[in-house]
Every structure is written in C-alpha cells, then in structure tokens.
C-alpha cells in the first residue's frame with residue numbers, strides 16, 4: 103500500500119516542509135505519491151515531481167482549489183485515500199486544517215505531529231506541549247499522519263517523476279475566502295531559517311523589539327517571538343514560537359528577554375545550539391540554553407550587534 | 411441561534427506532567443485539573459455572542475468522567491445556559507469524540523459549534539475539523555476574530571503566513587485560537603448560582619454509537635532533557651563559542 107502526501111504550496115512554490123514530509127514517508131517503506139491540488143499549479147507539480155522518493159504526482163487543477171479551502175481539499179483527498187495505506191501532510195496550519203477533515207471523511211483517526219517512525223505501524227509524537235513523548239501504534243488500514251517537519255531532514259532532488267491529472271471534486275459547502283494579510287518581511291522564513299533570534303516581553307515595546315533586527319541582519323536570521331511579545335502587540339502572530347505557534351529547529355536559536363515557559367520551549371527545544379540573554383539568572387530558559395548571558399538586554403544586544 | 415461549545419477536562423497547563431509508573435500513560439492522580447484553555451476561549455466567545463444578542467443559548471458539552479462536572483459547573487458560572495455530560499470511563503480518540511459530538515449536534519441543531527483548536531493534553535488538534543467533516547459543515551480553524559451577520563459568520567484565522575479571513579454559511583464549525591479573546595473569571599455569586607443549575611447527564615453507552623479504538627499507546631516517556639549549558643561572562647566569549655566551538659556563525 104502506497105503513501106499519499108498532500109503538497110502544501112503558496113504562490114506557485116511548494117512549501118519547504120514537503121521535502122521533510124517525503125523524508126518521513128520514506129521511513130514507512132511504501133511507494134510515495136504526491137497530490138497537488140490548486141489552481142494553475144503546473145509549476146508546483148513539477149517541483150513535487152523532483153522530490154527525491156516521489157514515484158508519481160497527481161494533479162487536480164481547478165479554480166475551486168484556488169484559495170486552498172479545507173472543504174473541497176479534504177473531499178478530494180478522502181476520495182483518493184481508499185487506494186493508499188498512508189495519508190501524510192506537514193503539521194503546519196494548512197495540514198492541520200485539511201488532514202483531520204479528510205481522515206474523518208475516510209472514517210479513520212489521525213496521528214498528529216509524528217516526530218519518529220518506529221516501524222510502519224508505530225510512531226512517536228509529543229504530547230503535553232512536548233513535556234512527554236508517546237509511542238502510538240495504529241491498526242487502521244489507512245493511517246493518516248501529520249508530520250512535524252522539523253524532526254526530519256529534507257530529501258534532495260531526483261529526475262522528475264511522472265505527473266498525472268486527476269478529476270477535481272469537492273465543494274466549498276458555503277465557505278468563501280475573503281482576504282488574507284501576509285506580513286512582508288525581508289527576513290528568512292521562521293521555520294526554514296538556520297538562525298532564529300527571538301524576543302520576549304523583556305523587550306518592553308514594539309519599538310524596542312526592532313533592536314533584534316540588527317543582530318538578525320548580521321546573522322541572516324529569522325525573527326521569532328514569545329506569546330507574551332505577540333500578545334503585547336510588539337510583533338504579529340505568525341512570528342510566535344511554541345506549543346501554539348511555530349515549531350523551529352535552527353542551528354542557532356537566540357532567546358532574548360524570554361523567560362522560558364514550557365509552552366515556549368515546546369517550539370524551540372529542537373534547536374542545535376540555544377543561547378539565552380536574560381537579566382534573571384533564575385529564568386528557566388537557562389536550564390535548556392547551551393550558552394547564557396546574564397544581564398540587561400539593552401546593553402548586551404547592541405554590543406552583540408557591533409561585534410558580530 | 412443556539413451555540414454548542416464542546417469542552418475538555420485536562421491537566422492544568424502549569425502542572426509538570428509525569429508518566430505513570432508503568433510508563434504507558436500520563437499520571438493524573440491528585441494533580442490540578444482545568445478546562446482546556448482553548449475551550450475556555452471558545453466558551454467566552456459564545457457567551458459574548460449571546461450577550462450581544464447574536465445567540466440565544468449556549469450549551470456546553472463534555473465527554474468524560476463524572477469528575478468533569480466540575481468543569482461544566484465552571485462553564486455555567488461564566489455564562490453557559492445549559493451543560494451536558496456524556497459520561498464514560500473511556501479515553502476517546504478524536505474521531506470518536508467527533509462522532510459523539512455529531513450526535514449531540516444533530517439533536518440540538520445549533521447554528522454554530524465553537525470548539526478549542528486543540529486540547530493541551532493530547533495536543534491533537536483534530537476534533538473540530540472532524541466534526542465539521544461528519545456534519546458536512548464548513549469550518550474555520552484557529553480563529554482570532556468571529557463576527558456573525560445574519561446567516562453568515564466572518565472569521566479571521568491565524569495561519570502560518572499571517573491572517574486569512576473566511577466567510578462561512580451557517581451552520582458552521584469554528585475553532586478558537588489564543589488571541590480570540592481573554593476569558594473572564596467567574597464571579598462568586600455566579601459560582602454559587604451555577605452550583606444549583608442542573609447538569610444533564612447521559613452515558614456514552616446509552617447513545618449506542620460504534621466507536622472502535624484505532625490506536626494503542628505503547629509508551630509514554632519523558633524526553634531526554636537538554637543539558638544545562640554554561641553562563642558566559644562576556645559577549646566576546648559568546649561570539650567565540652558560536653564561531654569557533656559550535657561553528658554556527660561565521
């Protein structure tokens with residue numbers, strides 16, 4: 103029984119998480135196919151066909167998928183599910199929106215946020231904001247898995263796999279896309295960046311938060327934030343790292359003015375090297391940091407920027 | 411219009427959870443329990459919609475043990491009109507929860523089902539989407555704003571790239587994200603009043619649903635903790651470590 107991966111894409115480009123989901127699928131040992139659903143997605147399909155390990159790409163190209171609404175996508179996915187042993191997507195907000203809906207239509211459960219494939223029926227996943235890890239076995243004939251992308255290394259490229267068109271199906275059921283707001287940023291994307299510089303409530307204001315820009319610029323880093331910083335309006339929500347924000351696993355994570363609450367750690371503990379800058383030497387962030395600087399961030403940040 | 415708010419009793423988010431002695435579950439003996447924070451937000455939103463005259467009744471429902479009455483009472487104290495406990499000792503998987511809720515929704519015929527986006531114990535993030543699928547309703551997950559206008563809901567969603575606004579024809583399913591609102595605290599007189607309100611109870615068994623378990627938890631473990639590192643005494647020392655020891659910067 104093969105695996106089918108739902109491909110996530112924006113503006114004609116596949117999401118970098120897809121190459122990591124393919125890596126997870128390869129551990130299942132079954133042939134891998136990819137489903138691209140969207141409107142005018144020829145280029146996306148071509149990119150999916152080059153993911154190393156994908157043996158076939160199915161394309162449903164139709165205006166009804168233009169806004170990537172969960173309703174028609176889940177119907178399409180569930181209609182194809184019967185022929186597969188696995189259905190996979192990244193545990194991004196897109197995957198989280200569509201995949202459980204498809205699983206329910208197919209009459210099976212879902213295993214969320216898989217971080218390890220133990221064997222073809224057994225998976226590890228974090229629970230309680232990552233404080234615990236559960237090993238779960240599924241007997242379902244169709245296993246639906248959302249993949250925590252940062253737990254897998256991206257696959258490389260291959261000679262393009264064949265691409266086949268499939269019939270569009272599924273209705274919006276009364277859902278209609280109205281508008282979207284994306285913050286334009288020159289910084290690298292948070293979940294893909296090699297270096298992430300995150301700020302917390304300790305930054306004190308929206309204006310101060312921009313102090314991070316200097317250091318981030320020197321390191322070609324993405325900027326992240328704690329929930330407290332987002333709630334206080336220093337930055338917008340898509341920069342939140344943590345249990346309910348994004349999961350990041352960069353080579354270097356620098357936490358500035360962040361105390362290190364469990365829910366924040368849940369999103370960044372996978373980083374290779376963690377640096378914490380905090381004036382409170384008792385802050386829990388120092389328990390997970392490889393290197394710490396205890397002191398006033400308003401002195402340490404400018405000095406760091408200057409010396410980098 | 412009626413709003414149904416499914417809520418879950420979970421271990422409080424401040425508790426440091428531990429595996430059970432046999433390593434196959436989460437130890438919940440004598441730890442503080444609470445309403446799942448996202449469910450609290452969903453409930454607050456429902457109560458506000460009612461206060462603004464946009465909803466006529468708020469029904470909270472939970473599937474769980476008799477102890478979950480505590481959370482239902484809490485919900486009544488902050489403004490829910492009715493509470494329903496579907497009693498079971500089983501820990502249901504999200505699909506089974508969604509199937510049970512589907513039955514409740516079919517009986518109660520609400521215009522809106524407002525759920526939390528995820529339960530902070532299992533961190534599944536599935537039930538709302540599954541409920542919407544089973545009902546054939548449109549969905550808006552991860553809501554940070556909800557407006558009702560006649561037969562429609564306009565919902566702003568928090569997604570990876572920013573915000574997306576959707577319009578849904580009612581009835582619909584909406585799941586709440588953290589920034590949708592800040593839940594109120596219950597006032598003492600309301601807590602006293604809630605103690606007297608009846609909680610409707612039925613057993614999961616009498617609903618005669620077919621809810622087979624599809625997964626088995628083999629083990630629950632504490633992940634190997636990160637080693638505590640070192641405190642450095644200067645920015646220069648830090649840059650040296652990152653550049654020459656870790657080689658993560660140039």
Ligand SMILES: Cc1cc2nc3c(=O)[nH]c(=O)nc-3n(C[C@H](O)[C@H](O)[C@H](O)COP(=O)(O)OP(=O)(O)OC[C@H]3O[C@@H](n4cnc5c(N)ncnc54)[C@H](O)[C@@H]3O)c2cc1C
Pocket residue numbers: 301302303304305327328329330331342343344345346347348358359360361362363364365366369379380381382385397398399400423447448530
């Ligand atoms: C259900 C739920 C989900 C959540 N999800 C998330 C999530 O996804 N992500 C997340 O981050 N949080 C999340 N939280 C919130 C989390 O519990 C914390 O409240 C939050 O992470 C705290 O943010 P903070 O560290 O910026 O703020 P604080 O805890 O207030 O810490 C600020 C730190 O800054 C330091 N500081 C202040 N001034 C200076 C200075 N001048 N120089 C140096 N240091 C200074 C202080 O010593 C302090 O340690 C969630 C909570 C709940 C209940």
Ligand SMILES: Nc1ncnc2c1ncn2[C@@H]1O[C@H](COP(=O)(O)O)[C@@H](O)[C@H]1O
Pocket residue numbers: 415416417418446448449452471472473474504507524525526527528529530532533534535536537538
């Ligand atoms: N046992 C339950 N009883 C009632 N509602 C539940 C239950 N479990 C989950 N839910 C609802 O589904 C939401 C998402 O939970 P989950 O998909 O399990 O992460 C929760 O915030 C609740 O609104």
